[in-house]
Amino acid sequence: MDAVALFAAPLDAKIKKFKYDGAKGWAVIFGRLIVGWLNAHADQLADIDLIVGNPSAAERTPIQHIETIMLAAHAEDTAGRWPIAAPSSPVLVKTSETKKSAGDGVSWSDKMEAAKAHAAVLKLRQSVQGKRILLIDDVFTTGATFHTVGKMLMTQGRATEVRGLVLARVPFGGS
DSSP, X not given: OEXXXXXXXXXXXXXXXXXXXXXXXXXXXXXXXXXXXXXXXXXXXXXXXXXXXXXXBTTOSSOOHHHHHHHHHHHHOTTOOSOBOOTTSOSEEEOSOOOOOOSTTOOHHHHHHHXXXXXXXXXXXXXXXXXXXXXXXXXXXXXXHHXXXXXXXXXXXXXSEEEEEEEEEOOTTOO
């Protein structure tokens, strides 16, 4: 699991404003950060076959935050250097909203339960069999969601490997 930055001030406030208040302008910046990170770490990613976002449900309000970030990242990759899944043809979709795992005071077991529920409503729209996937998400706290989605991609989708990249990782000991 790699992270563009730590989930700390002032980035944490911007991610929350984007994710929970629908401040869409941040998607362009977050998409640029992802593509910038990809470009800076190209040697580590030469074998990646597909880059997908960890999806949010279509009815998520105020916005489908991961899809909006991935749309911006896809647009930012003007040279087509990276195998970012086309936003118009998503590889992985979330079919319904599930309980949120974020927030102060949420226990690890509650996060794991929410992560399992999230993975259970994901559907593959395209084959990922034999592919090395880079899974993108906004914040990494415990790893529960990445674990369950990665496991789903490897068992159900038969991906060869799943790696992760997040905009921000919660500092150890924080939440």
